[in-house]
Amino acid sequence: MTEASRARKHEPRKAPVTAGGKGPTTSAMIASLTAEGYETIHAPFGHALVELARRDERIVGLTADLGKYTDLHVFAEAMPGRFYQMGMAEAVLMSAAAGLAREGFMPFATTYAVFAARRAYDFIAMAIAEENLPVRIVCALPGLTTGYGPSHQATEDLAIFRGLPNLTIVDPCDAVDIAQMVPAIAAHDGPVYCRLLRGRVPVVLTRHKPDYRFELGRAQMIRDGRDVLVIATGLMTMRALDAAVKLAQDGIGVAVLHVPTIKPLDRATILEEAGKCGRLVVTAENHTVVGGLGEAVATTLLTAGVTPAFRMIGLPDAFLEAGALPTLHDMYGISTDRVAAQIRAWL
Amino acid sequence: MTQSHRASSRFNVSLEQRAWSIRRKALLMGEVQGQGYIGQALGIADVLAAAYFHALDYRADDPKWEGRDRFLLSVGHYAIALYAALMEAGILPEEELATYGMDDSRLPMSGMASYTPGMEITGGSLGQGLGIAIGMALGLRRKRSKAFVYNLMSDGELGEGSTWEAAMVAAHHRLGNLICLVDFNNQQADGKSTQMLSAEPVEAKWRAFGWHCQRVDGNDLDAVVGAFDTARAVAEPVPRVIIFDTRMCKGVPFLERREIAHFVRVEADEWVKALSALEEGRPA
Numbered sequence: 131m132t133e134a135s136r137a138r139k140h141e142p143r144k145a146p147v148t149a150g151g152k153g154p155t156t157s158a159m160i161a162s163l164t165a166e167g168y169e170t171i172h173a174p175f176g177h178a179l180v181e182l183a184r185r186d187e188r189i190v191g192l193t194a195d196l197g198k199y200t201d202l203h204v205f206a207e208a209m210p211g212r213f214y215q216m217g218m219a220e221a222v223l224m225s226a227a228a229g230l231a232r233e234g235f236m237p238f239a240t241t242y243a244v245f246a247a248r249r250a251y252d253f254i255a256m257a258i259a260e261e262n263l264p265v266r267i268v269c270a271l272p273g274l275t276t277g278y279g280p281s282h283q284a285t286e287d288l289a290i291f292r293g294l295p296n297l298t299i300v301d302p303c304d305a306v307d308i309a310q311m312v313p314a315i316a317a318h319d320g321p322v323y324c325r326l327l328r329g330r331v332p333v334v335l336t337r338h339k340p341d342y343r344f345e346l347g348r349a350q351m352i353r354d355g356r357d358v359l360v361i362a363t364g365l366m367t368m369r370a371l372d373a374a375v376k377l378a379q380d381g382i383g384v385a386v387l388h389v390p391t392i393k394p395l396d397r398a399t400i401l402e403e404a405g406k407c408g409r410l411v412v413t414a415e416n417h418t419v420v421g422g423l424g425e426a427v428a429t430t431l432l433t434a435g436v437t438p439a440f441r442m443i444g445l446p447d448a449f450l451e452a453g454a455l456p457t458l459h460d461m462y463g464i465s466t467d468r469v470a471a472q473i474r475a476w477l
Numbered sequence: 478m479t480q481s482h483r484a485s486s487r488f489n490v491s492l493e494q495r496a497w498s499i500r501r502k503a504l505l506m507g508e509v510q511g512q513g514y515i516g517q518a519l520g521i522a523d524v525l526a527a528a529y530f531h532a533l534d535y536r537a538d539d540p541k542w543e544g545r546d547r548f549l550l551s552v553g554h555y556a557i558a559l560y561a562a563l564m565e566a567g568i569l570p571e572e573e574l575a576t577y578g579m580d581d582s583r584l585p586m587s588g589m590a591s592y593t594p595g596m597e598i599t600g601g602s603l604g605q606g607l608g609i610a611i612g613m614a615l616g617l618r619r620k621r622s623k624a625f626v627y628n629l630m631s632d633g634e635l636g637e638g639s640t641w642e643a644a645m646v647a648a649h650h651r652l653g654n655l656i657c658l659v660d661f662n663n664q665q666a667d668g669k670s671t672q673m674l675s676a677e678p679v680e681a682k683w684r685a686f687g688w689h690c691q692r693v694d695g696n697d698l699d700a701v702v703g704a705f706d707t708a709r710a711v712a713e714p715v716p717r718v719i720i721f722d723t724r725m726c727k728g729v730p731f732l733e734r735r736e737i738a739h740f741v742r743v744e745a746d747e748w749v750k751a752l753s754a755l756e757e758g759r760p761a
Contacts (some may be wrong), residue, residue, distance in 0.1 A: 190619075214615060214650070221639035222608040222646045229612020232597070233620065237612075253639070256602045257609055261590060 168332035168368075171305040175268060175326055176204025178312035181239060183209055186316065188236040192216055194223040200240035201328040207252030220250040223309045227265045228257035236264055236316060243269035243284030243325060247291060258321045259296045265321050272301065272325035272364065274445055274462060278392045279452035284325075285445050289421025291323050292393055298322045299392040300346070301364035301416075301423075304334035307390050310344035318346060325364055334368045335388065349396035352401065355383030358473055359409045359438075361400060363423045366414040366443070366464060372472035382477065385409070392423060397430045404436055410476060411438045416464060419444040441476050443469060486537075486567060492698050493760040495565055496526035500728045500755055502550065502561035506577035506584070513578070513586070516725035516732070516741035517749075518558035520662050521629075523696050525562040526722050528627065528658075532705040535699055537567035540594045544624060547613055549598045551606020551630040552660070556588035559596065561628075570593040576713035604637025607657060613648050614655040622654075629658045633665035635676035641686070644716075648687030653714035656705075657688075660695065662723045664740045683718045695721025729754045 183189040183205065188426055192214040197203045206213040217225045220241055227237040246254065246269045258265045269284070276282045298318060302308045308331060315322040335342040340353045352367065353374060362370040367388045374384035387403050389396065404411050404427075411431070413424035424442035431437065445462050459465040463472060503518035517705070528548060529535075536542040550559050560577065563569040569583075575583035579751035583593050587601040598609050610628040617624050634640055646657055646752045663670050671677060683690040693700040701721065708717040726741060729751045735741065743751065 216646055217649070219642035219646055221604075222642045225608025225639070225643070226612035226615065226646070229609040229614070230616045231612070232609070233613050233616025235616050235619070252602055253605060253608065256599060257605050260599055422743055465558060 176201035553601025695723035
């Protein structure tokens with residue numbers, strides 16, 4: 131931050147005048163990511179975990195004082211004897227999950243993505259990943275899903291974790307992905323990091339593709355289009371689909387390839403789709419443009435000699451502002467309108 | 478049956494002799510590489526002898542036996558000492574001693590679970606063992622196991638915040654099956670631990686965190702054995718810690734007298750001298 135912008139931030143403000151029945155915007159949307167026009171499901175992660183745990187005795191849940199804010203409270207209430215509250219102690223959260231895995235249990239450890247990626251990294255690296263232990267780290271507030279500012283915005287978690295060997299990384303789009311990813315990652319024999327949308331989570335993918343099913347490690351075409359291929363992950367798949375619907379009204383055909391598994395990346399599908407002639411390839415991620423899906427796709431294309439016109443949609447390489455999510459998503463180019471506008475401008 | 482297995486299965490060997498043999502094996506490994514954390518290994522040998530020949534329940538021919546007491550080496554660079562103990566216990570063949578630290582060896586210079594039978598965790602990133610021990614202790618309790626989890630850490634690790642997170646969590650979850658062993662040799666990388674970041678009063682700290690705490694001379698075998706017995710017998714379901722005050726290079730007088738450092742320099746010709754010096758102090 132420059133001196134000038136720092137000084138500007140400290141200038142006094144007036145409360146905004148609200149008009150036309152429009153309520154004030156706030157930064158308090160920390161719980162849910164609601165999207166207009168989609169049905170929502172409450173706490174898909176918590177409910178899916180309970181269902182799985184009823185069938186598998188090995189499943190245990192741990193959190194570092196964020197059970198309520200990672201939907202793990204649903205599991206804690208249903209199976210109190212299999213839930214471990216670690217308090218605000220992320221290092222021991224990860225180490226203890228590793229110890230439980232060593233004793234044959236299947237731990238799901240939850241916190242916010244910032245705390246896992248930044249604070250607990252060494253414990254995840256050495257106690258869990260180096261040992262290839264089946265610990266599932268499930269983290270809320272990925273990317274820009276809170277207006278609280280950089281302390282809570284995990285804008286670089288994918289960049290941090292992509293460098294970690296053995297770790298599988300999942301960035302689900304919606305309630306369908308989340309509910310189906312829980313048994314899928316439990317069946318995977320190794321450590322997994324999942325970004326989590328929690329609270330009321332929209333049902334997106336089956337609206338656009340009724341027979342959609344999450345498959346770990348697989349990218350899937352959700353819609354086809356002749357002009358542009360958007361390769362998207364996480365909630366940006368929703369934004370890409372919504373933008374594609376808008377652009378279709380202007381006669382622009384936008385295909386959307388959903389990549390819920392960031393690592394290992396489904397290179398074959400990406401190459402196959404990106405290699406189809408003439409389409410602009412755009413990556414879209416709820417993450418900094420440094421070290422995330424965009425760079426992973428770019429590497430995949432270039433090393434394979436596939437070189438379509440290529441653009442990236444993602445968060446800037448910066449600590450982001452505090453504010454209301456809709457404002458911030460517009461400001462940083464990841465709202466539906468901004469996604470559509472960027473694509474239109476690139477054509 | 479290997480020679481080491483025969484040695485390990487003899488019961489008329491005193492703990493003093495076990496500790497001496499652990500020191501000797503550590504020196505032999507140090508000689509292989511011409512370096513190693515030999516000061517720490519010589520200092521902790523008595524604690525390891527008491528652990529592997531008095532306190533721990535294990536099966537030498539089945540290091541993953543479900544009923545075993547778990548022994549975690551948080552302080553990964555003490556691997557040279559633990560390898561010596563695992564060889565003395567018959568878990569590792571003594572013949573592999575000559576491969577210490579070499580390419581393709583099962584005995585890397587810092588302990589890793591994936592390399593070595595009997596090495597429960599990958600230590601070395603200090604301040605991690607106690608947290609892993611908590612998870613294992615919780616897991617064993619869920620399985621209604623009678624096994625204990627031991628975590629060996631260094632006094633330097635008392636400076637890691639994660640140690641104190643773990644100390645709080647262990648007490649909160651009333652982990653009576655967890656025994657933490659702290660090697661207080663007052664030596665860390667940059668100098669004396671008490672001068673780098675003093676953990677004193679160390680017993681008061683652990684007690685304030687809700688632990689049963691003992692502090693004994695870690696080179697007095699009777700005291701060490703007594704502390705293990707006491708720790709195992711505590712009636713309350715609280716975690717237990719034993720602080721062992723140890724002397725670096727114990728058992729090799731000319732090294733004990735040397736200016737002590739985290740990484741004790743031993744010249745090429747001194748390994749043989751050190752083994753001879755140890756031989757002079759061989760227990761009857």
